[in-house]
Amino acid sequence: MKRVMLFLVTNLAVIVVLSLVASLLGVNRFLTANGLNLGMLLVFAAVMGFGGAFISLLLSKTMAKWSTGAKVIETPANQTERWLVDTVRHLAGKAGLAMPQVAIYDGAPNAFATGATRNNSLVAVSTGLLDSMTREEAEAVLAHEVSHIANGDMVTLTLVQGVMNTFVIFLSRVMGYLVDSFLRRGDRDSGPGIGYMISVIFFDIVFGILASIVVMYFSRQREFRADAGAAQLLGTPSPMVAALQRLGGIEVEPLPQSLATAGITDKKSMFSLFASHPPIEERIAALRGR
16 A cells, blocks of 8 residues: 555656646647647657656656665675675676665565666665575576666666657647547537547557557566676576576565566566566576577
């Protein structure tokens, strides 16, 4: 419940802020007496679409800590924490990165990386993952997460999400206006009404679903790249294969929705087009085919 409330409050705050920005810029007045101002609508859509995506990226570390309860390891309190920090430092050095923050949280096996830039990032692992894996397997998972950072995957996915958001907002309002104009044919004196609002909501949902297919495709591709990156950092794919095999045989805890694409794996989707991660069998096959 806490995660859901945090997600809703944060998104509501982002919408309010972006709406104020759009109002100050004047780009929210794309509905005119002469019809749609497509140029202004495109700017409005970009402000809302890219703005939301980049605000989420900038807040990603803070939100990740809040939503998972992850505690950053400032000073290692035990041997496990010391090994965790030293391993991430070693992997980050090999990848040419600044040292990420390292965090640990209570939960079933999973891990994630997030952050606004390559040199301002966070790697977090659950106690369940550390307890259920060998050190070699856990190191492979850490190498996978460090590879995400080195590949700039958080920024890449943010850009993809921003483009998709922009097109969803733009196209849904164009289609909403066309539907409303059709319903109001013969009534030239009235502006867009309830038909416009209902149509926009409908097309927001439809185009949003289609956009999520594109975003999830890119998410799956970056998982393959991060697996390959882990194999490169470790000098062999064997530990990553072993880690994936281990993950395939245990119950993995889904991360909060805002972090679903950031984890080492995610719950299986009923439809593969909407899955944020490829099937573990495909990831293992890709590693073995290197």
